Amino acid sequence: MGASLRMINKLKKIPIYFQFIQNMGFRYVFYRISHEFEKRSGLLKSRHPQNPPLKYFISWEEWRENQKGFFFDQREDFSSHEQPNTELKDRFEKIKKGIFRFFFHQELDLGLNYNWVTHPLTGKVFSNQKHWSEVPDFDPALGDIKYLWEKSRFTFIHDVIRYDLSSGEDHSLWVKNEIESWITSNPINSGPNWRCSQEISLRIFNWSFALNFYRNSPHFNEEFWIKVQHVVYWSLHHVYQHIDFSRIAVRNNHAISETLFLTVSELLFPFIPETKKWADQGRRWFEEEIDYQIYEDGTFLQFSTNYQRVVVQLLTFGITLTEIHQKPFSVSVYKKAYDCLNFLFTCQVKENGFLPNYGANDGALFFQLSEQHFRDYRPQLNSLHKILTGKFLYEKAATSEWDWFGKKLSKCKAELPTLSWKNGAFSFPFGGYYIIREIESLTFIRCGSHIDRPQQADNLHIDIWINGKNVLLDSGTYKYNCEKELKENFEGTVGHNTVSIEKKSQMLKGSRFIWFYWTQCLKAAIFEKEEYWEFEGKISAFRFLFGNCIHNRNVIKKKGVNHWRVKDTILNVPKNTEAYQIWNSENLDELQIQTDFRDFSKYEKGYFSEHYGEYKEVNRLYIPFKTPEIETSFFYKFK
Numbered sequence: 204m205g206a207s208l209r210m211i212n213k214l215k216k217i218p219i220y221f222q223f224i225q226n227m228g229f230r231y232v233f234y235r236i237s238h239e240f241e242k243r244s245g246l247l248k249s250r251h252p253q254n255p256p257l258k259y260f261i262s263w264e265e266w267r268e269n270q271k272g273f274f275f276d277q278r279e280d281f282s283s284h285e286q287p288n289t290e291l292k293d294r295f296e297k298i299k300k301g302i303f304r305f306f307f308h309q310e311l312d313l314g315l316n317y318n319w320v321t322h323p324l325t326g327k328v329f330s331n332q333k334h335w336s337e338v339p340d341f342d343p344a345l346g347d348i349k350y351l352w353e354k355s356r357f358t359f360i361h362d363v364i365r366y367d368l369s370s371g372e373d374h375s376l377w378v379k380n381e382i383e384s385w386i387t388s389n390p391i392n393s394g395p396n397w398r399c400s401q402e403i404s405l406r407i408f409n410w411s412f413a414l415n416f417y418r419n420s421p422h423f424n425e426e427f428w429i430k431v432q433h434v435v436y437w438s439l440h441h442v443y444q445h446i447d448f449s450r451i452a453v454r455n456n457h458a459i460s461e462t463l464f465l466t467v468s469e470l471l472f473p474f475i476p477e478t479k480k481w482a483d484q485g486r487r488w489f490e491e492e493i494d495y496q497i498y499e500d501g502t503f504l505q506f507s508t509n510y511q512r513v514v515v516q517l518l519t520f521g522i523t524l525t526e527i528h529q530k531p532f533s534v535s536v537y538k539k540a541y542d543c544l545n546f547l548f549t550c551q552v553k554e555n556g557f558l559p560n561y562g563a564n565d566g567a568l569f570f571q572l573s574e575q576h577f578r579d580y581r582p583q584l585n586s587l588h589k590i591l592t593g594k595f596l597y598e599k600a601a602t603s604e605w606d607w608f609g610k611k612l613s614k615c616k617a618e619l620p621t622l623s624w625k626n627g628a629f630s631f632p633f634g635g636y637y638i639i640r641e642i643e644s645l646t647f648i649r650c651g652s653h654i655d656r657p658q659q660a661d662n663l664h665i666d667i668w669i670n671g672k673n674v675l676l677d678s679g680t681y682k683y684n685c686e687k688e689l690k691e692n693f694e695g696t697v698g699h700n701t702v703s704i705e706k707k708s709q710m711l712k713g714s715r716f717i718w719f720y721w722t723q724c725l726k727a728a729i730f731e732k733e734e735y736w737e738f739e740g741k742i743s744a745f746r747f748l749f750g751n752c753i754h755n756r757n758v759i760k761k762k763g764v765n766h767w768r769v770k771d772t773i774l775n776v777p778k779n780t781e782a783y784q785i786w787n788s789e790n791l792d793e794l795q796i797q798t799d800f801r802d803f804s805k806y807e808k809g810y811f812s813e814h815y816g817e818y819k820e821v822n823r824l825y826i827p828f829k830t831p832e833i834e835t836s837f838f839y840k841f842k
Contacts, residue, residue: 219711222719226656234451247336250444251392258436261474263428272470272528273415275610281368288369288574295366298359299377305353306566307577308814319355319388320395322346331394338395341715347684348395349565350816355385355396357409361571364416375420378413379427386430391437400442400449401457404464405569407438408520411471412570412607436475439468443481450488454655455505456513456567459496462489463521470528489521490532493539501542502634504655507562511547512583516569518543519586519608526590527611537591537617544587547580548596548622549629549638552645554671556581556597559647561666563658564680566815572604577814592621628729628736635662637729639736639760644669646760646767650740653721660708661699662722662742663756669765669839674794675700676787676821679812683716689818692810696785697823702754702771703783706825709744709754720746725753736760751775765839772832784826784833787811791822798826798835 224232241247261270275281294304301314311323320329325346329338340348363374389396396402410431417423442461449458465485468478496504496514503511518540525531550558556579566577573582581597582604588596589605593615629638635651647666667675678698681689692698696708703709710718726741738758745752753774760767773782787809788794809823826835 219713219719223713223717226719226721230451234447238448238452242336248334251335251397251441253334253390253392255391255437257429258433258475259429260432260436260476263423263425266428266474267418270474272473272524273411274523274527274608275415277418278364278368278416279419280610281606290574291362291366291369294362298362303354303359305350306815307568307571308566309816311350313354317354317384319385320351323350329395331389331396333393335392335394335397338398340395340398341684343684347682347816348398349683351395352399352402355389356402356405356569357381357385357413358405358569358571360409360413364412365572367416373417373420375413375417376422378417379420379422382410382413383427383430386434391434392441397441399457400445401460403438403441404460407435407464408569410435432472432475435472439465439472439475439478439481443477443484446488450492454492455496456510456517458492459489459514459517460569462486462492463517465489467521467524470524470530486532490536493518493536497539497543498633499542500631500633501539501544501546502631502636503543503546505562506634506649506651506658507564508547508550508558508560508580509564509567510562511543512558512580513567513569514543515540515547515580515583515587519583519590520570522587522590522615523608523612526615531616537619540587541591541617541619544584544591545622546631546634546636548584549631549640550636550645550647551580551584552668552671553624555579557668557671557673559666559668560673560677560679560813561647561649561661561664562677563683564812564815565683570604570607572607574603588622590615591617591619593618594621596622628731630727630729632727635724635727637727637738637740639729639738641760641763644760644765646736646758648738648740648758650724650727650738650742650756652724656716657710657718657721658716659694659699660696660710660712660718660722661701662709662724662744663701663740663754664699665756665758665767665769666700667767667837674788674839675837676789676811678787678810678821679818680815681810681812681818682816689810693812693818698787698809700786701784702756702773703785704745704748704752704773704776705781706783707745707748709742711747735762745776749776749780766836768834768836770832770834773830776830779829782828782830782833784824784828784835786824786826787821788824789821791824793840795838795840796824796835797838799828799833 302310302312305311313323320331322345327345363378367374442464446461449461462485465481466489469482472478558580575582585596585602586605586608595602626640635649637648637650639646645668649661649664666677678693681693696703709722711720713719722742722744724742729738741753741755744754755772757770771784791806806822806824809821810818811821812818
C-alpha cells in the first residue's frame with residue numbers, strides 16, 4: 204500500500220516537471236544538467252583554479268602614467284563639487300569605526316578587523332578555503348549570503364572618496380588597507396566572495412573608482428598594485444569562464460553586469476592580453492542581453508523597478524566609457540536605453556522621485572554617487588538622460604552622480620530627444636504596465652504575460668500615489684532567504700493589491716525563485732472617457748486550483764478627483780468559491796471605502812519592506828466575496 208501511495212505521489216508531480224520544462228525551456232534545463240555534471244566531475248574546479256600562478260603585466264608607475272581610460276583620471280581633476288554634507292560625514296565616521304550601511308539603510312557593526320567571511324547577523328563563518336563551487340548560497344544555518352556579499356561589493360568606497368573630495372582629507376591609506384585585507388582573506392576562487400560573478404564584477408568596478416581617484420597617493424604603490432592586478436586578472440578570467448551560468452541559468456541583471464565587465468575590460472585593463480578576446484565576446488553578449496532583456500516598450504524582463512534602475516546605472520557606466528574611448532555600442536543599445544529610461548520616468552512620482560516599490564528589490568544601487576534617498580531615482584535617470592540627450596532631465600535634482608561619470612564626455616553618438624513630464628494614460632503592453640498620471644495622483648497597474656520567469660505573484664496589482672504619498676502600496680521584498688510565511692507575504696499574492704482565491708497565490712510556488720502555472724494576460728487596455736479613465740484587464744490565474752480560471756479587473760479613475768472604482772470578476776470556478784480583494788496600506792483610515800460587502804472593518808496585519816532585510820507592520824484589508832464579482836470604491840479623504 205505504501206509503495207502504491209509513493210507511486211501516486213510521483214505521478215502527481217509529472218505535470219509539474221512538464222511545467223518547469225515548458226516555462227524555463229530546454230536550453231535552461233540542458234545547461235543546468237551539464238553544470239551539475241561539471242561541478243561533480245571536477246571540471247568546474249579545473250576551469251577556476253585555486254592558488255593560481257601570479258599574474259603581473261605592468262608596473263604601478265607605468266599604469267599611473269599611461270592608463271587614463273576611466274571617467275576621470277585622478278582626484279586632481281575635480282574641484283570640490285559637493286559641499287560638506289552632515290549625513291555623508293556621519294556615515295564616513297561610522298565606516299572608520301567599522302559600522303557599515305547595508306542595502307542603503309540598515310547599519311551593522313562589523314568591527315575594525317572584519318574578516319570578510321563572517322555573516323553579520325548569524326555570526327557563522329564561511330570557509331575561505333573551499334572552492335567557491337562548494338560554498339552554499341542558500342543555507343539557513345549560515346544565513347542569507349547577500350549579507351556576506353554586501354561589504355565585499357565595496358560600494359562604501361564611494362562614500363569615502365566623496366567625503367575626501369568634499370573635505371579635502373585623504374584616506375587613501377585606509378582604502379588601500381581595506382582592499383588588501385579583502386585580498387588576503389579571499390584567496391583566488393576560494394570562499395563565498397568568489398561564488399557570484401556579478402559580485403566579482405561590481406567589486407572591480409568599484410576598485411576602479413578608488414584606483415583612479417587615489418592615483419597620486421604615495422600609499423598606492425608597487426607592492427599594492429602587484430596584488431590588485433593579480434585579482435583583476437583572475438576576476439575577469441572567472442567571469443569569462445562562467446558567463447554561461449548568468450546568460451542561460453540566471454539571465455537577468457547579473458548577465459548584463461558580467462558581460463559589461465568583459466566588454467570594458469580592454470578599456471580599463473588593456474595591459475592584460477586576453478582582454479581583447481574577452482571584450483570582443485563581452486560586447487556581443489552585452490548587446491544581445493540588452494536587446495533581449497529590455498522589451499520593445501522599454502520594460503524589463505525582471506518585472507522590478509529597482510532592478511531596472513540597476514540596468515540604468517550599468518548602461519550609464521557602459522555607454523559613457525565606450526563613448527570616451529570612441530567605441531560606441533550598436534544603435535539598438537541606445538534605443539533600448541532610451542526606452543528603458545522613458546518607462547521609468549513615466550512611472551515616477553514627481554514630488555519625490557520615487558517609483559512604486561514593485562517587484563523584487565534586493566537593495567541594489569551599485570554606484571552611490573549622490574546623497575538622494577535610496578528610492579529617489581532622479582540621480583540615475585538624470586545621468587542616463589544627460590548621456591542620451593545632452594540635457595538634464597530635472598531642473599533642480601542633484602547632478603552629483605553625473606559629475607563623476609561625465610568628466611570626459613562632451614557629446615554622445617545618440618542625441619535623442621529630451622523627455623518631459625506628461626499627464627494622461629500610458630500603456631506598456633510588452634511588459635504589461637498601465638499608468639494614469641494626473642496632477643495629484645499616479646495610478647500604476649500591472650497586467651502582463653510572462654515569457655520570462657516571474658519573481659512575484661502580483662498580476663493585476665494596483666499601486667496608488669497621491670501628492671507623493673503611496674496610499675495603496677506593494678509590500679516589497681524583505682529577504683530572498685527567510686521563513687516561508689514571510690516569503691509568502693512579500694512574494695505571494697497577499698502582499699499585492701489584487702485578488703486571491705482561498706488566500707492562495709495566483710501561481711503555485713516552487714523552490715527558491717521558481718513558480719509554476721505562470722499567470723498570463725488575456726486582455727488589457729486603457730481608455731480615456733470624457734470624465735474618467737478606464738482600465739480593463741483579464742488574466743489567466745489560479746490554474747493549479749481551477750484549470751480555466753479567469754480574473755477580470757475593471758478600474759475607473761475619475762478625472763481630477765481622488766476617486767477609484769475597482770470591479771473584480773472571477774470566472775470558471777465552482778459557484779460560491781471564496782475569494783478576497785486584498786488591499787495593503789500604511790494607513791487605510793485615509794481612505795473612504797465602499798463595497799458590495801459591508802463587514803470589512805477588521806484589518807489584518809500585513810508587512811511592508813522598503814529596504815532589503817527590514818520590514819514593518821501595515822494594514823492589510825481582506826474583503827471577502829463569493830464569486831463571481833465584487834465592486835469597491837476608494838475615495839481619499841485628505842488634501
